[in-house]
Amino acid sequence: MSYLFDPSIPAVPVMHSDTLFPVHRIYCVGRNYVEHAKEMGWTGREAPFFFMKPADAILPVADGSVGEMPYPTMTSNLHHEVELVVAIGKGGSNIAVASAPEHVWGYAIGLDMTRRDLQAEAKDQGRPWCTAKGFDHSAPISPLHPIAQTQWMEQGGIRLVVNGQERQNSDINQLTWNVAEIIAFLSTLYTLQAGDLIFTGTPAGVGAVKQGDVMEASIAGLGKLTVSVI
Ligand code: MN
Numbered sequence: 001m002s003y004l005f006d007p008s009i010p011a012v013p014v015m016h017s018d019t020l021f022p023v024h025r026i027y028c029v030g031r032n033y034v035e036h037a038k039e040m041g042w043t044g045r046e047a048p049f050f051f052m053k054p055a056d057a058i059l060p061v062a063d064g065s066v067g068e069m070p071y072p073t074m075t076s077n078l079h080h081e082v083e084l085v086v087a088i089g090k091g092g093s094n095i096a097v098a099s100a101p102e103h104v105w106g107y108a109i110g111l112d113m114t115r116r117d118l119q120a121e122a123k124d125q126g127r128p129w130c131t132a133k134g135f136d137h138s139a140p141i142s143p144l145h146p147i148a149q150t151q152w153m154e155q156g157g158i159r160l161v162v163n164g165q166e167r168q169n170s171d172i173n174q175l176t177w178n179v180a181e182i183i184a185f186l187s188t189l190y191t192l193q194a195g196d197l198i199f200t201g202t203p204a205g206v207g208a209v210k211q212g213d214v215m216e217a218s219i220a221g222l223g224k225l226t227v228s229v230i
Pocket of ligand 1 (some may be wrong): 028029030031081083112199201202
């Protein structure tokens with residue numbers, strides 16, 4: 001048997017390595033920093049909720065290079081959301097909070113790029129967010145850093161600068177639901193698998209970018225992710 005055409009598995013490069021992390025699914029957490037929840041009109045105390053992007057929405061950017069994200073069609077309000085990305089190395093369901101770290105392979109910096117106008121329309125109409133969140137190239141991502149090198153991450157600055165001006169600046173210790181709690185909660189809804197990526201939510205300060213803008217995202221210990229909107 002053979003494939004009719006190339007199955008082309010999306011993959012994220014691993015830092016200082018020739019290996020690739022094949023992506024199975026991309027889960028995203030909504031409103032997971034209190035200050036961002038407030039800027040979107042919520043209290044910040046709601047239970048976690050999730051949405052997904054297709055695996056091939058990733059836009060991997062090599063260390064030290066500048067990624068190029070095409071400005072998407074059908075929007076005039078493309079927003080940036082800098083996020084800590086957790087890569088799952090060992091699957092499972094109903095994972096306990098205490099054992100969640102065993103399931104983490106590593107971390108990356110990600111951008112949950114959003115057609116905010118389409119998202120607002122979807123919210124108004126009670127429709128799905130797929131076209132607002134899951135479009136092509138909507139998930140720029142840095143190389144993965146193995147947890148063996150970073151250790152379990154509970155704090156560290158997370159920041160986004162656009163054209164040299166700071167837009168977002170917080171600390172991952174401000175996550176409403178921390179990484180272990182997210183993994184535990186998500187694994188009650190889905191069987192997690194090796195290859196899953198979890199975008200853990202964005203701090204306050206989301207805003208629009210346009211063609212020609214350069215986004216520089218950083219998380220302490222994970223380096224930088226630089227993306228130009230073309
Ligand atoms: Mn997000």
